[in-house]
Amino acid sequence: MELEVLASLRPELEHFARRFDDCIKTRPSRAHLRTYMAGQLSDLPRKSVEPIALQAGVAPRTLQEFLAFHRWDDRAMRDRVQEIVVRDHAHPEAIGVIDETGLPKKGDKTPGVQRQHCGATGKTDNCVVTVHLGYVAGDFHALLDGDLYLPEHTWHEDRRRCRKAGIPDTVVYRPKWQIGLELVQGAVKRGVFMKWLCVDELYGRTFAFRQGVTELGIAYVVEVPSDTRGWLPGRLSERKPRPVSRLWRRGGPSWETWKIKTTHKGAAVWRVRAVRFCPTEERIAGEEQWLLIARNVLDKNEVKYFLSDAPADTPLRTLLYVAFSRWHIEQIFRQAKNEAGLDHYEGRSYIGLMRHLVLTSVSLLYLAEQRQRLTTEKGGATSRSSRSAGRWRSSSTRVSPVPSVAAS
Numbered sequence: 011m012e013l014e015v016l017a018s019l020r021p022e023l024e025h026f027a028r029r030f031d032d033c034i035k036t037r038p039s040r041a042h043l044r045t046y047m048a049g050q051l052s053d054l055p056r057k058s059v060e061p062i063a064l065q066a067g068v069a070p071r072t073l074q075e076f077l078a079f080h081r082w083d084d085r086a087m088r089d090r091v092q093e094i095v096v097r098d099h100a101h102p103e104a105i106g107v108i109d110e111t112g113l114p115k116k117g118d119k120t121p122g123v124q125r126q127h128c129g130a131t132g133k134t135d136n137c138v139v140t141v142h143l144g145y146v147a148g149d150f151h152a153l154l155d156g157d158l159y160l161p162e163h164t165w166h167e168d169r170r171r172c173r174k175a176g177i178p179d180t181v182v183y184r185p186k187w188q189i190g191l192e193l194v195q196g197a198v199k200r201g202v203f204m205k206w207l208c209v210d211e212l213y214g215r216t217f218a219f220r221q222g223v224t225e226l227g228i229a230y231v232v233e234v235p236s237d238t239r240g241w242l243p244g245r246l247s248e249r250k251p252r253p254v255s256r257l258w259r260r261g262g263p264s265w266e267t268w269k270i271k272t273t274h275k276g277a278a279v280w281r282v283r284a285v286r287f288c289p290t291e292e293r294i295a296g297e298e299q300w301l302l303i304a305r306n307v308l309d310k311n312e313v314k315y316f317l318s319d320a321p322a323d324t325p326l327r328t329l330l331y332v333a334f335s336r337w338h339i340e341q342i343f344r345q346a347k348n349e350a351g352l353d354h355y356e357g358r359s360y361i362g363l364m365r366h367l368v369l370t371s372v373s374l375l376y377l378a379e380q381r382q383r384l385t386t387e388k389g390g391a392t393s394r395s396s397r398s399a400g401r402w403r404s405s406s407t408r409v410s411p412v413p414s415v416a417a418s
Contacts, residue, residue: 023047026376030090034082042068042076043369050350050373057351077362078176084365091371092154092200098379101147105332106197106204106228107339108190108213109144110159111346112137113353121175121360124164130353140367141186143193144339145202149385151338152378153346153371154202155193158363159186176360186212187219198226206332211235214317217291224319231300231318231332238315240289243298251290254301254315266326267307269410270334279307280314284326289317298322300329331409346370349377 027044034040049062059077063070112128114137121138128135142156158181160166166183173179184192190213198204207223207230214220214232223230239251265281287301299319306312316333318324346352350373355366 020048022380023051023376026379029094030087030372033084033086033090034080036080038072039076039080039082042073042080045073046076046369047373047376050370051377054351056354058354058356060356074357074362077357077365078359084361084368087372088155088368089200091152091368091375092197092202094375095145095152095154096201096203099145099147099150099152100203101150102205103147104204105146105206105208105335105338106154106194107144107146107336108141108193108207108209109336109339109343110139110141110186110212111343111352112139113355119175119358120355121172121177121358121363122158122160122165124161126161130347138363139186141189141193142339142343143190143197144342145204146335146338150378150382151342152375153342154197156367156371157189157193158360159189160184175358178360181360185216187216191219191222194223194226194228198228204228206231206335208232208332208335210336211315217289220317220319221291229318229320231302231316231320231329233333233336234315234317236313236315238289238317240287240301243286243288254287254303255313257285265305266411268327268330270330271337271409280304280330281307282326282330284329286322287317300324302326302329302333304330304333327409327411334409342374345377346374350374 024044027047030043031040034043045066045068046062049065050057052062052065054061054065059073060070063073110129112126112130112135114128114130114135115123116136117123123136123138125134125136126139127133128137128139130137139159140156141159143154145152145154160177160181160183162183165172165177169179172181190209194204194207205228207228209230209232211233214230214234215238220230220232234254236255237253239253241248241251242257263283263285265283267279267281270278270280281304283303285301286298288298297319299317302316302318304314304316314333316329318329318333320329343352350370352370355363357363357366
């Protein structure tokens with residue numbers, strides 16, 4: 011959002027911040043909330059505590075204490091974000107999206123920091139990794155929750171190091187898929203409705219994760235690795251399951267050509283096969299799922315495999331829409347870092363980091379609502395009526411079949 015527009019919205023920011031005042035006990039801490047949000051939404055090149063405080067004319071130490079020591083309920087603030095989403099942005103086809111992001115860091119004091127894969131830099135780097143749950147409802151998207159990935163050997167097994175960083179003994183190593191599932195379980199418990207969930211293969215490959223999502227009553231469309239094994243319908247008697255990358259040597263279901271979305275580089279077109287499939291874990295129960303195999307028309311080396319437990323009569327258009335909705339979480343992360351300073355946290359305490367994650371989700375929700383409001387006023391449309399009608403409204407994703415001649 012343009013800085014000039016943001017500057018004109020200060021009254022709206024004050025009104026928005028009041029929704030969270032009951033999560034904070036004292037007036038000074040409530041003032042710090044507004045200072046922190048205004049700093050995150052400013053044009054500061056670095057949106058850590060010190061530059062935010064200096065820009066606002068307050069002592070950096072007081073803002074540091076607001077994050078690490080003041081008595082306020084960041085969990086209640088997280089819950090309030092989800093309450094607002096439930097009340098104002100509910101959608102009958104809402105999609106949950108899970109992904110992790112890396113926050114590059116220097117030194118070894120930030121909770122959870124170590125050399126590990128960092129999505130922000132695309133390589134192994136010194137960073138903190140956090141796992142997040144995003145929410146997609148047409149053109150609207152937001153961050154619902156986030157949690158720290160605590161590395162097993164360098165942190166979990168060194169409880170002295172954890173205590174020095176303020177990490178409670180109850181915070182232990184969990185694989186990322188487990189963190190993601192717990193985020194979804196918590197959101198559902200607090201009343202957030204998601205009809206769908208999509209994730210990449212880091213999460214989708216794990217049967218316990220998929221099973222946990224199904225038990226919540228959420229349909230998933232998850233990416234899985236090419237070595238995922240199983241059987242086609244009518245071939246369950248075969249002794250050995252086949253990897254999805256080698257199901258057919260010849261024949262098989264027809265390829266269909268679909269335009270998934272339009273990007274700044276042009277149309278993203280994929281050729282897709284869809285078939286019922288039984289992964290190895292479901293063989294005993296005999297539960298068939300959807301298997302989608304998608305090949306990028308412009309890059310034949312890019313092949314994606316998706317599993318979905320959606321009903322057998324689900325249109326392929328819908329499955330593809332959900333499968334390729336992961337771009338939303340990537341856009342959310344870009345906005346969180348470029349516009350709200352998600353990766354600018356420089357503190358050394360666990361509670362400070364967790365509060366920074368919550369405050370970032372609050373600032374992003376404010377941005378999302380203001381963008382939606384301004385877009386609605388400009389276009390003269392009533393976005394809520396469109397959402398209640400259950401139509402897909404994303405301006406960037408328009409899944410549509412391509413005439414068969416384009417498949418040649």
